[in-house]
Amino acid sequence: MQLSDATWPQISALETNLAVIPVGSTEQHGPHAPLGTDALAAEAVAKAGVEAYTNQTGLEVPIAPVIPVGIAEEHRAFDGTLWVSPDTFRAYVRETAESLAHHGFDRLVFVNGHGGNVTALRELSGEISRHSEAYAVAFTWFDSVDSEIPMGHGGPRETAVIRHIRPELIDESEAETAGQHASDHWGEWVAGVNLAYDSAAFSQNGVVGDPREGSAKDGEQLVAAAADGLCMLLEAVAERDHEA
Numbered sequence: 001m002q003l004s005d006a007t008w009p010q011i012s013a014l015e016t017n018l019a020v021i022p023v024g025s026t027e028q029h030g031p032h033a034p035l036g037t038d039a040l041a042a043e044a045v046a047k048a049g050v051e052a053y054t055n056q057t058g059l060e061v062p063i064a065p066v067i068p069v070g071i072a073e074e075h076r077a078f079d080g081t082l083w084v085s086p087d088t089f090r091a092y093v094r095e096t097a098e099s100l101a102h103h104g105f106d107r108l109v110f111v112n113g114h115g116g117n118v119t120a121l122r123e124l125s126g127e128i129s130r131h132s133e134a135y136a137v138a139f140t141w142f143d144s145v146d147s148e149i150p151m152g153h154g155g156p157r158e159t160a161v162i163r164h165i166r167p168e169l170i171d172e173s174e175a176e177t178a179g180q181h182a183s184d185h186w187g188e189w190v191a192g193v194n195l196a197y198d199s200a201a202f203s204q205n206g207v208v209g210d211p212r213e214g215s216a217k218d219g220e221q222l223v224a225a226a227a228d229g230l231c232m233l234l235e236a237v238a239e240r241d242h243e244a
């Protein structure tokens with residue numbers, strides 16, 4: 001159930017203590033894919049995973065509005081990219097989660113669509129779980145799936161998902177050159193150290209991996225696989241013994 005579409009009595013009547021919070025980013029995804037790619041993918045996976053859980057258990061679970069801006073300064077060279085500092089992000093996301101816990105939703109699952117948010121989400125989920133009454137974990141959709149479609153950035157995996165969920169947002173006339181000028185790896189690595197802080201240092205158009213290699217059909221399979229993983233995680237989080 002989308003929390004923002006529900007009334008407060010509808011939220012009161014829910015019989016679960018689970019809640020899902022999609023977390024995105026607004027950042028360049030190459031010349032062919034929308035700035036909102038990570039938020040759109042996180043929302044789609046959250047919705048499909050919660051639907052699977054509801055079908056299995058009969059329990060409706062509230063899905064919070066997506067957090068649209070994340071930790072994305074690494075993409076600052078590309079127009080339209082938005083970011084907040086890790087401190088601001090951790091505080092904002094944690095307080096949003098704790099307001100759900102206040103209403104009795106004290107089993108929280110973040111559904112994340114952006115690599116730059118991973119470390120902060122793990123940290124703040126640990127803080128919530130250790131120092132409040134709630135228990136929280138962070139799920140990142142593209143890390144949850146075992147797929148031969150490469151990840152990259154604005155690459156095959158993300159482009160496939162957007163081709164499936166919002167095909168009108170992919171500029172297909174740019175996809176070919178996006179692939180031709182893409183970098184084939186993330187970062188500039190020496191002795192296990194990434195020397196680059198900004199994506200512009202290793203990708204002239206912001207893309208890593210060839211977006212032509214991910215079809216709408218691949219995207220459908222990726223969302224379904226991520227939704228299965230999320231459904232399994234929701235069951236585990238609901239059943240887990242937890243004491244702060």
Ligand SMILES: [Zn+2]
Nearest residue numbers: 037038154158
């Ligand atoms: Zn992305």
